[in-house]
Amino acid sequence: MRRTHVQILERVLATVPIALGVAIAVFVLMRLMPGDPVDIMMGEAGGVTQDDVDALRAELGLDRPLASQLGAYLAGLARGDLGRSIQSSRPVTDVILEALPATIELALYSLVFALALAVPIGVISALRQRSIIDRASMAGSFLGISMPAFWLGLLGIIVFSLHLGWLPTSGRITYGYEPETITGLFTVDAILTGNIPALVDSLKHLVLPAATLGAGVAGVVARVVRSSMLEVLRADYVLFARAKGVPERSVTVRHALRNALIPTVTVVGLQVGTLLGGNMIVETIFGWPGLGRVVVDAIFSRDYPLVQAAVMVYALTFVLVNLATDVLYTYLNPKMTL
Amino acid sequence: MKASLMLRRASWSVVALTAVLLLVFLTTGAPEGGAAQAAGKTLAVVIDAEANRADEAEAIAADLRAIGIDADVRIWEWSALKDSALKGERQMYLTDWGSAYFDPFDLAVPKLRTGDRGNYSHYSNPAFDRAIDAALTTIDPEARRRAYYEAQSILCDDAPWIFGYYLSETEAARAEVTNWQPAMDSRINLHDVGLVRGDTIVVGMKTDKIVTLDPAMHRERDTETVIRNMFDGLVTRTWDGKVVPEIAESWTTPADNVYVFKIRKGIKFHNGEELDADDVVFTFERILKEGAIAGRSSPRASLLGPVEKVEKIDKYTVRFTLSSPFPVFLQALVQTQVVPKDYIQRVGDEEFARNPVGCGPFKYVGGRLDDQIVMERFDDYYGGSPDLPPVGPAKVKRVIFRMMPDPTVRITALKAGEVQIVQQVPPDLAANLRRDKNVQVKAVEGTRVYCVELNCAKPPFDDVRVRKAMNYAVNWDRILQTIYGGTATRLATAFLPSGFGFNPDLKPYPYDPERAKALLSEAGYLVR
Numbered sequence: 001m002r003r004t005h006v007q008i009l010e011r012v013l014a015t016v017p018i019a020l021g022v023a024i025a026v027f028v029l030m031r032l033m034p035g036d037p038v039d040i041m042m043g044e045a046g047g048v049t050q051d052d053v054d055a056l057r058a059e060l061g062l063d064r065p066l067a068s069q070l071g072a073y074l075a076g077l078a079r080g081d082l083g084r085s086i087q088s089s090r091p092v093t094d095v096i097l098e099a100l101p102a103t104i105e106l107a108l109y110s111l112v113f114a115l116a117l118a119v120p121i122g123v124i125s126a127l128r129q130r131s132i133i134d135r136a137s138m139a140g141s142f143l144g145i146s147m148p149a150f151w152l153g154l155l156g157i158i159v160f161s162l163h164l165g166w167l168p169t170s171g172r173i174t175y176g177y178e179p180e181t182i183t184g185l186f187t188v189d190a191i192l193t194g195n196i197p198a199l200v201d202s203l204k205h206l207v208l209p210a211a212t213l214g215a216g217v218a219g220v221v222a223r224v225v226r227s228s229m230l231e232v233l234r235a236d237y238v239l240f241a242r243a244k245g246v247p248e249r250s251v252t253v254r255h256a257l258r259n260a261l262i263p264t265v266t267v268v269g270l271q272v273g274t275l276l277g278g279n280m281i282v283e284t285i286f287g288w289p290g291l292g293r294v295v296v297d298a299i300f301s302r303d304y305p306l307v308q309a310a311v312m313v314y315a316l317t318f319v320l321v322n323l324a325t326d327v328l329y330t331y332l333n334p335k336m337t338l
Numbered sequence: 339m340k341a342s343l344m345l346r347r348a349s350w351s352v353v354a355l356t357a358v359l360l361l362v363f364l365t366t367g368a369p370e371g372g373a374a375q376a377a378g379k380t381l382a383v384v385i386d387a388e389a390n391r392a393d394e395a396e397a398i399a400a401d402l403r404a405i406g407i408d409a410d411v412r413i414w415e416w417s418a419l420k421d422s423a424l425k426g427e428r429q430m431y432l433t434d435w436g437s438a439y440f441d442p443f444d445l446a447v448p449k450l451r452t453g454d455r456g457n458y459s460h461y462s463n464p465a466f467d468r469a470i471d472a473a474l475t476t477i478d479p480e481a482r483r484r485a486y487y488e489a490q491s492i493l494c495d496d497a498p499w500i501f502g503y504y505l506s507e508t509e510a511a512r513a514e515v516t517n518w519q520p521a522m523d524s525r526i527n528l529h530d531v532g533l534v535r536g537d538t539i540v541v542g543m544k545t546d547k548i549v550t551l552d553p554a555m556h557r558e559r560d561t562e563t564v565i566r567n568m569f570d571g572l573v574t575r576t577w578d579g580k581v582v583p584e585i586a587e588s589w590t591t592p593a594d595n596v597y598v599f600k601i602r603k604g605i606k607f608h609n610g611e612e613l614d615a616d617d618v619v620f621t622f623e624r625i626l627k628e629g630a631i632a633g634r635s636s637p638r639a640s641l642l643g644p645v646e647k648v649e650k651i652d653k654y655t656v657r658f659t660l661s662s663p664f665p666v667f668l669q670a671l672v673q674t675q676v677v678p679k680d681y682i683q684r685v686g687d688e689e690f691a692r693n694p695v696g697c698g699p700f701k702y703v704g705g706r707l708d709d710q711i712v713m714e715r716f717d718d719y720y721g722g723s724p725d726l727p728p729v730g731p732a733k734v735k736r737v738i739f740r741m742m743p744d745p746t747v748r749i750t751a752l753k754a755g756e757v758q759i760v761q762q763v764p765p766d767l768a769a770n771l772r773r774d775k776n777v778q779v780k781a782v783e784g785t786r787v788y789c790v791e792l793n794c795a796k797p798p799f800d801d802v803r804v805r806k807a808m809n810y811a812v813n814w815d816r817i818l819q820t821i822y823g824g825t826a827t828r829l830a831t832a833f834l835p836s837g838f839g840f841n842p843d844l845k846p847y848p849y850d851p852e853r854a855k856a857l858l859s860e861a862g863y864l865v866r
Binding site for chain 2: 033034035036040041042043044048049050052053055056059087088089090098099150154157158161162165168169170171172175284285286287289293294296297300302
């Protein structure tokens with residue numbers, strides 16, 4: 001056990017060089033991109049001269065040599081200072097911390113939705129291989145994977161918000177319902193403060209975006225669960241368990257599913273990264289005030305400090321989720337080590 | 339084995355992340371070599387456009403191919419395209435430019451004066467520059483009009499662009515919203531509107547986020563739209579662009595370069611403090627002085643043109659001295675909102691941006707720049723501009739600006755009654771919306787010019803015959819009808835009918851492929 005702890009610590013420490021590499025790569029890439037943040041910020045309108053643009057560039061330190069800018073950035077990073085957004089002149093940390101809870105909350109609910117749907121579907125499909133249920137659910141999962149979010153999301157809005165009027169079209173919560181901020185995750189805060197109306201309202205706002213975002217993940221996971229279940233069900237130890245009279249339910253859940261979950265965990269781990277990073281489209285459709293929209297917008301406006309910091313958040317998330325996946329492996333299969 | 343697996347995953351995640359950034363590069367492409375053509379050769383052009391105008395670019399390319407031009411379309415991300423066009427590497431590019439002054443001052447001037455900031459076509463004609471300078475250095479309207487007329491004739495002859503069109507902007511509101519009128523400057527004036535039932539108006543904004551709540555720290559129209567419901571300026575505009583008094587009661591111009599404003603008495607900021615000349619002077623000095631806002635300079639300084647001095651004469655009188663006559667000064671003042679001196683000096687600029695205090699019809703309650711901004715009626719409001727009735731406190735109790743970047747969602751929310759007013763209804767969705775009895779749809783003339791800029795500094799478009807041929811070769815009427823329905827209006831040059839000094843007698847180039855071919859052959863190109 002102790003050994004595992006040391007290894008986890010090693011892995012955590014190993015993220016430092018990765019973070020540094022990401023920091024430098026993003027810094028350089030952003031500046032290689034054509035376009036100038038100050039020029040974009042100055043908009044069109046009349047009267048702006050190149051001198052005005054240059055003066056503002058100098059004020060922001062963008063006229064200094066690249067190496068000196070990088071040095072200043074890394075020095076700031078070491079102090080935990082990520083700089084200020086060029087567009088809004090707010091500290092980048094504030095902007096990201098404001099948007100991150102919304103993204104995390106959406107990702108969590110998408111994942112819950114996806115797993116709650118996909119694991120039973122995958123298991124049942126495997127148990128009833130080539131049945132109608134199997135074919136239908138595999139076709140459904142294929143649809144989930146291939147349906148683009150902007151289409152599925154709009155369809156959901158038109159059906160559930162416009163025609164049925166059950167759910168709100170977009171946003172995170174109705175004005176006036178916001179729970180007191182503790183974690184920033186509205187549903188969690190609502191539960192912690194016992195605020196039932198806030199919980200109900202934020203869940204209503206979560207249904208459509210979480211289902212839209214989770215649909216693709218559910219499709220992938222259902223397929224992986226099904227195929228690994230099929231493999232495991234053919235294994236000798238399952239045959240042996242059946243032979244010695246273990247009830248079928250127990251064979252399926254304890255012997256087969258647990259082992260079949262190992263490849264699933266890998267896939268889910270990778271999908272969590274996608275959920276956290278790749279949801280700009282869902283966030284845009286549902287007016288969800290999360291990090292994805294912030295980043296896309298920052299890239300278009302060449303808001304260097306903001307992009308750098310946000311990509312760093314993504315990179316660290318990926319690394320840590322992968323670490324969590326590996327730790328989970330050792331729990332599912334004690335024979336594996338980190 | 340585990341270590342290598344981890345390393346592989348880590349490197350994959352880095353790859354995935356950098357891919358987001360690389361996306362921009364993908365749309366960039368390598369610069370094209372010059373398109374120098376020998377006589378008797380086929381003219382080959384690449385038409386550059388952003389994705390949202392890809393269909394239009396393809397249609398233009400088809401028209402050009404029809405007369406024997408070898409035309410290709412390339413899709414770009416905007417900043418990348420602009421960068422390349424400014425370096426002179428591109429041939430022709432679909433661009434657009436908005437005007438907020440109702441004067442060519444911020445349209446034809448920056449777009450076409452030699453070396454000016456928006457002159458992506460590298461156009462240069464000393465005669466045009468002289469005409470423009472004449473119009474900008476006098477405040478005599480007749481002389482200005484004459485100069486602008488001359489500038490338009492020159493443009494028409496020089497054809498530095500394939501002149502394009504402007505759009506009418508469609509906005510919509512629920513039927514229960516009263517006295518609602520979209521404005522040409524995109525302002526959403528919620529002071530004047532009422533509700534038949536309910537007390538909250540939610541506005542579906544077309545933008546992803548607004549930049550700030552500090553009126554001095556942005557150059558962005560949507561941000562201004564939100565801010566102007568909390569802040570008032572010395573003057574304001576009617577929906578169709580006429581300047582009328584707001585905080586100022588009246589003004590005089592003792593000299594061409596001096597303006598004296600009388601400020602209305604008894605105006606209160608949301609925190610109860612009274613507005614006087616000190617606040618007005620502070621507002622302008624904050625913008626004009628370098629590094630005056632928490633160490634940063636306001637990006638709006640250049641909007642004020644040659645303003646040199648802003649002085650308090652007495653408690654309710656302020657004098658502006660300009661270093662040279664600035665004919666669009668009053669239009670520029672519309673875009674400057676007065677801020678409370680004492681409050682800002684007490685709490686600092688950053689706190690002011692977090693908790694803004696103005697003297698407008700609504701006071702800030704809360705929200706997030708990329709989510710929603712909530713305001714409530716300011717009961718001590720002085721009433722607003724007497725030229726924009728009704729005068730008095732706002733009619734509705736609460737207004738919420740919600741960022742809803744997706745047009746379909748915006749419109750669905752309107753139909754579902756979740757929002758009461760929406761910005762920017764795309765033409766294809768407007769028809770459907772017009773059939774909805776619960777919704778009112780109104781269009782207003784836009785102030786943005788769409789065109790195809792030609793690189794006038796390099797072959798083939800350094801030859802005016804080729805540029806003119808391009809103008810004759812494009813069948814705009816068909817393209818615009820197909821893409822924008824009836825919402826686009828063609829332009830003869832780079833001047834808008836809503837702007838000062840527009841010459842209505844100048845007609846756009848007609849679609850005439852035969853003349854285009856004749857001009858191209860004359861310039862030495864093969865035609866079909």
